[in-house]
Amino acid sequence: MKRLVFTLLVLAGVIWPLTNASAAFDPEPVPDVDLSFDRITLRAGLEVFTDVCMGCHSAKFVTYQNLLDYQEFGFSREEIDVLRGERRLLTGLISTLTADMAKLYYGRVPPDLSLMARARDGGGAYIASLLTGYEHDPARRIPDEAYNIYFPGRRIAMPDPLNWLGHKPGDEGAILEKARAVASFLAFAAEPRRAERRRIGFWVMGYLLILVAVLYLLVREDDKASEV
Amino acid sequence: MNTLKKLTKAGVFRGMAQLSKPAAAPKTFNYMRQLGALAILVLALQIISGVFLSMFYKPSAVATFGGYTMAFDSIERIMREVNFGWLLRYLHIVGASALFIMVYVHLARCLYHGAYKGPRKFLWMIGVVLMLLMHSTAFFGYLLPWGQMSYWAATVIINIFEAIPTLGPMMGQFLRGGFFISDPTVSRFFSLHYAFPMIIALMVGVHIRGLKIEYTVRHSLGLALIVLVYAYFVFFNPTAWGLFMEAENFSPANNLATPMNITPPWYLTPWYGILRAFPDKLTGVAAMVLSLLVLFFVPWLDRSKAMTSANRPLHRLIVLAFCASVVVLGYCGHSPMSEPLKWLGRIATGAYFAFFMLLPFSHRLDRHRLARLRKLLRRLWTGLLKLWPLLGKLPKALVKSPPKRAQ
Numbered sequence: 001m002k003r004l005v006f007t008l009l010v011l012a013g014v015i016w017p018l019t020n021a022s023a024a025f026d027p028e029p030v031p032d033v034d035l036s037f038d039r040i041t042l043r044a045g046l047e048v049f050t051d052v053c054m055g056c057h058s059a060k061f062v063t064y065q066n067l068l069d070y071q072e073f074g075f076s077r078e079e080i081d082v083l084r085g086e087r088r089l090l091t092g093l094i095s096t097l098t099a100d101m102a103k104l105y106y107g108r109v110p111p112d113l114s115l116m117a118r119a120r121d122g123g124g125a126y127i128a129s130l131l132t133g134y135e136h137d138p139a140r141r142i143p144d145e146a147y148n149i150y151f152p153g154r155r156i157a158m159p160d161p162l163n164w165l166g167h168k169p170g171d172e173g174a175i176l177e178k179a180r181a182v183a184s185f186l187a188f189a190a191e192p193r194r195a196e197r198r199r200i201g202f203w204v205m206g207y208l209l210i211l212v213a214v215l216y217l218l219v220r221e222d223d224k225a226s227e228v
Numbered sequence: 229m230n231t232l233k234k235l236t237k238a239g240v241f242r243g244m245a246q247l248s249k250p251a252a253a254p255k256t257f258n259y260m261r262q263l264g265a266l267a268i269l270v271l272a273l274q275i276i277s278g279v280f281l282s283m284f285y286k287p288s289a290v291a292t293f294g295g296y297t298m299a300f301d302s303i304e305r306i307m308r309e310v311n312f313g314w315l316l317r318y319l320h321i322v323g324a325s326a327l328f329i330m331v332y333v334h335l336a337r338c339l340y341h342g343a344y345k346g347p348r349k350f351l352w353m354i355g356v357v358l359m360l361l362m363h364s365t366a367f368f369g370y371l372l373p374w375g376q377m378s379y380w381a382a383t384v385i386i387n388i389f390e391a392i393p394t395l396g397p398m399m400g401q402f403l404r405g406g407f408f409i410s411d412p413t414v415s416r417f418f419s420l421h422y423a424f425p426m427i428i429a430l431m432v433g434v435h436i437r438g439l440k441i442e443y444t445v446r447h448s449l450g451l452a453l454i455v456l457v458y459a460y461f462v463f464f465n466p467t468a469w470g471l472f473m474e475a476e477n478f479s480p481a482n483n484l485a486t487p488m489n490i491t492p493p494w495y496l497t498p499w500y501g502i503l504r505a506f507p508d509k510l511t512g513v514a515a516m517v518l519s520l521l522v523l524f525f526v527p528w529l530d531r532s533k534a535m536t537s538a539n540r541p542l543h544r545l546i547v548l549a550f551c552a553s554v555v556v557l558g559y560c561g562h563s564p565m566s567e568p569l570k571w572l573g574r575i576a577t578g579a580y581f582a583f584f585m586l587l588p589f590s591h592r593l594d595r596h597r598l599a600r601l602r603k604l605l606r607r608l609w610t611g612l613l614k615l616w617p618l619l620g621k622l623p624k625a626l627v628k629s630p631p632k633r634a635q
Contacts, residue, residue, distance in 0.1 A: 008552070060294050061304050094293070111479070112294040115304075119478035121470070152488070190478070193307065193314045200315075201463025208456045215449040222445050
């Protein structure tokens, strides 16, 4: 048995690097995207989203009613009323850019962002990285506004939304903060029930652990009883 | 611990144990033997969570705002608005994987212990039918979220059926309800996804009818342990690193954008791995169908009188190799295609079919014959070691012989 396990481990050690050899080079993603969802980060993220992202993108599954209901934001009814203006409470965060206009301007329709943090490997970190991933193409084939080192194929239709390339020296930190905040907001928007899930999970796991312990003791007693 | 001992001495646990113990189980009772029984409980959980999910799910591919469909939107509604909807959905998704893990280990256990023999040949065949029914049910359910991976995995799998000569195109058309996957497909898949579990439940009844099922307290412990792992995935890791829920499937289905790597859900990947091991589609499909059908004949392929592998070293070896080949095939079917993986998949496919070819002869090599064979091999090896220095001298002698020059 030991030998079998050892052989399997050695085989896995040989095969694993072979299979990953063809994987493309990936730049390191931006670290420190906040997933504890504190109020300040979430509100800052929502602000970046409504100011910048919502110019083109929507988040149709996040309604104003949701923003009022989710305790993480801590919005009052008045604040939500200011935010929504004339829009109804049950509408999502929907951009004013229509699909036809988007096709005319950018060549394609911007995807809805409600689930973006779960729809890409890397989640929030991917989003923060993408927003700060604009660079000059070393091969000079792709124009600056479309060259992003984190995007598959490196050619992206979205022009540098946070002005990462053209920022003043010393502004990197502020832009990075914005990117992280909006990534945190989108990670929250992709699964608003995450906190509830984990909170209940601790109770369930605790209960089950106690149950397993009790049943284990029972099984031991059972063994003793059958020995006699 | 001391107080616990006192408690047990006082007879609390002993009393409970005696209360809960209808029959004394043998001490050698193997936890693996419970998996079949526990799988039925997970199946029941699947049916219950599925019934509740279907109250909120809308099987329609009618487009809504932003490239989404009714089906996708209704699932997002379940995740966000329905009370504990997220719990129902995660229970259902993780439950599908849990069911397959348990069924596969149950199957491997039966292979190892020769449980398909004797009076239980029919039982084994019903079991294989059950597995195929579960595969189809899972495949129907996988399309329902109408995400990118749902759509494209369904496209790939239905195209597999299309490779069958003459019948194929008709079958494909019937499954899709048209010429491409669209609104009729999702509604009929929903209907079939609801209908098949009824057949499964019936078949499970047939599967366990003749068995004498004894409940012991160990079953409770086994169940609690499995629910513990289950709960971990439901509450803390529902995507299971992209294995239970692919990232790709959080994007709505788009028939104009193909994902980079289309894979079926993990429990179908071993057979997808066999399909991909062949360069030609029809051969691959034939091999895949054969790899599933051949399972029916296992009771007749194994001609040994003994049941378990304990006394049959070759049988044990090939069963373990078979299990390993299924795992490797699953890995190959799941990963993006590459040159080393292609060959790994081919070797594993060979190992998969070699199991069925070796099975009729597996009982020929019992413990005593193995001992003799080992002795023979050891002798050969030592003889070779003795010969080795001589062998080394041979080329030297050839090289060192002075070349003859013509005078």
